[in-house]
Each structure stands twice: as structure tokens, then as C-alpha cells.
Amino acid sequence: MKKIKINGGKELKGTIKISGAKNSAVALVPASLLSDGIVTIDNIPNISDIDALNEILEFLGAKVSRENDRMIIDQTNLENKEIPESKAKKLRASYYFMGALLGKYKKVEIYFPGGCSIGARPINLHLKGFEALGAKIIEKGNKYLIEADELKGNNIYLDVPSVGATINIMLAAVKAKGLTIIENAAKEPEIVNVATFLNNMGAKITGAGTSEIRIKGVCKLGNGFTEVIPDRVEAGTYVIAGALMGTGLKIENIIPEHIESLTLKLKEMGMPLKIYDDYLIISKCDNMKPVNIKTQGYPGFATDLQQPMTALLVGANGTSILEETIYENRFQNVPFLNEMGADIIIDGRKIYVNGPKKLSGKEVIATDLRAGACLVLAGLKAEGITVIKEVEHILRGYENIIEKLKNVGADIVLVDE
Numbered sequence: 369m370k371k372i373k374i375n376g377g378k379e380l381k382g383t384i385k386i387s388g389a390k391n392s393a394v395a396l397v398p399a400s401l402l403s404d405g406i407v408t409i410d411n412i413p414n415i416s417d418i419d420a421l422n423e424i425l426e427f428l429g430a431k432v433s434r435e436n437d438r439m440i441i442d443q444t445n446l447e448n449k450e451i452p453e454s455k456a457k458k459l460r461a462s463y464y465f466m467g468a469l470l471g472k473y474k475k476v477e478i479y480f481p482g483g484c485s486i487g488a489r490p491i492n493l494h495l496k497g498f499e500a501l502g503a504k505i506i507e508k509g510n511k512y513l514i515e516a517d518e519l520k521g522n523n524i525y526l527d528v529p530s531v532g533a534t535i536n537i538m539l540a541a542v543k544a545k546g547l548t549i550i551e552n553a554a555k556e557p558e559i560v561n562v563a564t565f566l567n568n569m570g571a572k573i574t575g576a577g578t579s580e581i582r583i584k585g586v587c588k589l590g591n592g593f594t595e596v597i598p599d600r601v602e603a604g605t606y607v608i609a610g611a612l613m614g615t616g617l618k619i620e621n622i623i624p625e626h627i628e629s630l631t632l633k634l635k636e637m638g639m640p641l642k643i644y645d646d647y648l649i650i651s652k653c654d655n656m657k658p659v660n661i662k663t664q665g666y667p668g669f670a671t672d673l674q675q676p677m678t679a680l681l682v683g684a685n686g687t688s689i690l691e692e693t694i695y696e697n698r699f700q701n702v703p704f705l706n707e708m709g710a711d712i713i714i715d716g717r718k719i720y721v722n723g724p725k726k727l728s729g730k731e732v733i734a735t736d737l738r739a740g741a742c743l744v745l746a747g748l749k750a751e752g753i754t755v756i757k758e759v760e761h762i763l764r765g766y767e768n769i770i771e772k773l774k775n776v777g778a779d780i781v782l783v784d785e
């Protein structure tokens with residue numbers, strides 16, 4: 369079993385370069401199969417979620433080549449086959465094969481997706497969208513059969529602005545007949561990245577990044593190119609590392625607007641932070657003010673940064689209140705932070721972080737991806753050795769996390785024991 373060991377308390381100085389966004393890449397790769405030609409995607413992060421998608425594409429008959437951060441996918445010999453459960457269950461984003469295969473072949477038989485257990489995570493809105501486009505859905509045990517004689521554009525209102533449902537409906541609608549309008553769509557930058565890619569292949573999508581997306585169906589999608597946007601959650605995680613232990617830590621290859629809800633909170637806390645066009649520089653601060661945070665869809669405070677942020681709030685001078693509105697089970701990092709010396713009280717969807725408290729190294733468990741990121745951050749700050757178990761969760765979403773932190777001064781290793 370792989371573990372991460374951190375000897376905490378080391379100052380972080382130098383440069384961390386941000387990789388391509390996991391949550392964009394995991395949608396772009398399945399989206400590519402709507403093409404009948406060859407597509408190229410640059411800035412693909414080297415994470416295990418992408419390896420899992422790669423396996424699925426190859427299983428379906430695509431020819432995939434990866435060199436550095438470029439992925440070239442030849443879709444000319446693709447077949448619509450049932451993806452084995454073991455492959456579908458490896459990650460959440462396997463659900464994008466529903467929209468993509470339905471859009472291309474009007475039929476898909478697929479197992480329920482996997483992913484971090486951070487709440488119920490229903491996909492009713494994805495299915496509602498497919499039905500509105502004319503598909504019939506049959507639930508057979510732990511898989512769905514989704515089929516349509518013809519996909520026809522429609523107006524679809526999302527009860528919740530879900531990222532996954534917005535993207536999946538776009539994928540199913542690009543080749544549907546007529547106009548599809550998604551109302552109350554999610555506005556995350558990853559959705560813009562996917563829409564731009566589909567348009568590059570020949571789709572006609574407007575309004576991505578706003579709450580109303582319009583998709584005019586086209587008959588065929590051809591060759592295409594795109595570049596994955598920088599990962600705003602990875603960027604945010606390292607910005608928080610800088611707030612904890614930085615002495616002029618530079619975080620480069622970022623789009624500052626994408627992490628503004630975080631950087632504004634850090635400024636409210638009094639952090640010394642300088643933001644430039646595509647990088648920022650951050651240092652720790654001895655007297656951090658507490659803040660209140662409520663997670664929301666973009667451009668609100670990202671739920672994916674809520675757990676990493678908790679590691680920082682532990683050291684603030686007073687009580688911070690953090691409210692999680694997206695997922696019902698995203699506080700699994702809290703008991704471990706408390707074991708390390710934090711004073712955090714969970715009250716339903718809110719946590720009260722009473723600071724300032726000092727952290728000391730302990731053996732802890734990465735219960736999910738962002739809980740794991742939080743514990744890495746806590747370990748960087750803590751006195752002594754922190755050992756994090758079940759780190760596969762972390763490696764699914766952070767490219768070269770060990771090397772990136774080691775290069776800026778952290779005492780961190782990945783051990784297999």
C-alpha cells in the first residue's frame with residue numbers, strides 16, 4: 369500500500385507549475401469520441417483518472433497515443449461496446465461516456481459510475497436531460513440502458529446547476545436534431561473548455577460559461593484540437609500550501625480569475641499575496657484573521673477547495689465557519705485534523721474551526737481526493753511526521769504532487785510498504 373510521509377515545518381520557496389485541469393480533461397477525453405476523425409488534446413495531466421479513461425477509449429477501439437502532455441486520439445475505428453464494470457467504476461467521469469455514446473450511436477449500455485464517496489451524488493438530472501432529448505432509460509440492476517430512435521433538441525431546465533449534467537447533456541445534444549437549450553446550466557470554466565473543444569470539431573454551441581447554453585445540432589463532428597485549461601483546484605491547493613508555509617512561493621500557469629473566490633478570502637485573512645497575469649506569489653502570515661466561507665457553484669467558493677482550506681483555517685486567530693452546500697459528506701478530513709491538534713466542531717452542513725491551534729504529525733487516512741489534499745497541507749504545517757494512508761485517492765487527481773512539493777522545499781516522500 370502506498371503512503372505519503374511528510375516531515376512538516378519546512379518553508380516552501382521556489383515555483384510550482386500548475387498542470388491541466390482534471391475535471392476538464394476527464395470530460396474532454398470522452399467528448400473526443402463524438403468525432404469521426406482524429407483529435408489532439410494538449411496539457412493533459414498525468415493522473416490515474418486519465419489512465420482509466422485511456423483504457424476505456426482503447427477498449428472501445430480508439431487508437432490513443434500520449435507523448436508528454438499531448439494526447440492524440442484516432443476515433444475512426446470506434447465500436448459501441450458495453451464498458452466493463454471494473455473500468456466504469458474506477459472513476460466518476462465514466463458517466464461522460466453516457467452522453468458521448470448516446471450522442472454518437474443513439475444507444476448506450478453502461479454501469480453506474482464510481483468516484484469519491486462524498487455524498488449521494490445522484491445523476492437524475494443527466495438522465496432527465498437524455499429523456500428530454502427523446503431517449504428511453506431502463507435501469508437494469510447496476511447499469512442503465514439508454515436508447516433513442518432519434519435525438520431531438522429540447523428545452524431542459526436543471527433543478528441544480530450540475531457540472532456533470534450540463535456537460536453530459538451537451539454531449540448528447542451536439543448531434544441531436546434542432547435546438548437544445550440548457551437553462552440553469554452550471555457555469556464552471558471546465559464547461560467552457562468542453563464546449564470550445566466540441567465547437568472546434570464542428571459543433572454549434574453558444575453561451576457556455578453562462579446559465580443558458582444553446583446547442584444547434586449538427587450531423588457530423590470531425591478532427592479537433594484543444595488545450596486543457598490550468599487546474600484551478602490544484603492551483604488553489606498549492607496557493608493554500610503557500611499560505612501555510614510559503615516564503616515567496618510562486619504558483620505559475622494559472623488563470624487568476626478562476627481562483628478569485630479563494631484569493632479574495634485569503635486577502636480577507638490578511639495573507640500577503642501578489643497576483644500577476646498568469647502567476648501569483650504567496651507567503652505565510654503569522655496573524656491570520658478567521659473567515660466565513662460557503663461553498664457554491666462557480667464563481668462561488670469551490671467545494672473542491674473547502675477541505676484544503678480547512679487546514680489553513682486551523683491556524684487563524686479566532687473561529688471560522690465553513691458551510692458545505694454541495695455535498696452532504698465532505699467533512700471526512702475533520703476527525704483526522706482534530707487528531708492532529710485542530711479544534712473543529714461539525715454541525716450538520718457547517719463546521720466551526722476554532723483557532724489558532726498547532727498541528728502535530730499523526731497517522732491519517734485520505735478518505736477521498738480533496739480530504740487527502742487537506743491532510744497533505746496539514747502535514748506540511750505540522751510538527752513532526754505525518755503518515756497518510758490510502759493515497760491512491762490523491763494520486764487520481766494531483767499530477768506529480770510529491771515532486772512538485774519536494775522541489776519547493778517540502779520533506780515529503782511516497783513509500784510503498
Ligand code: EPU
Pocket residue numbers: 391392394460461484487488489490491492493494495528529530531532533554601671672693694695737738765
Ligand atoms: N446533483 C443532483 N443531480 C444530478 C447531478 C448533481 O442532484 O443529476 C447534485 C449533486 O448531488 C451535488 C450538486 O448537484 O449536490 C453538484 O453536483 P455536480 O453534478 O455539479 O458535480 P459533479 O459533476 O458530479 C464535478 C466534479 C467534482 C466537483 C463538482 C462541483 C468531475 C468529475 N467532478 O462533479 O469534482 O466537486 O463538479 O464543482 O468533474 C473533485 O474534483 O474532487 C470533485 C469531486
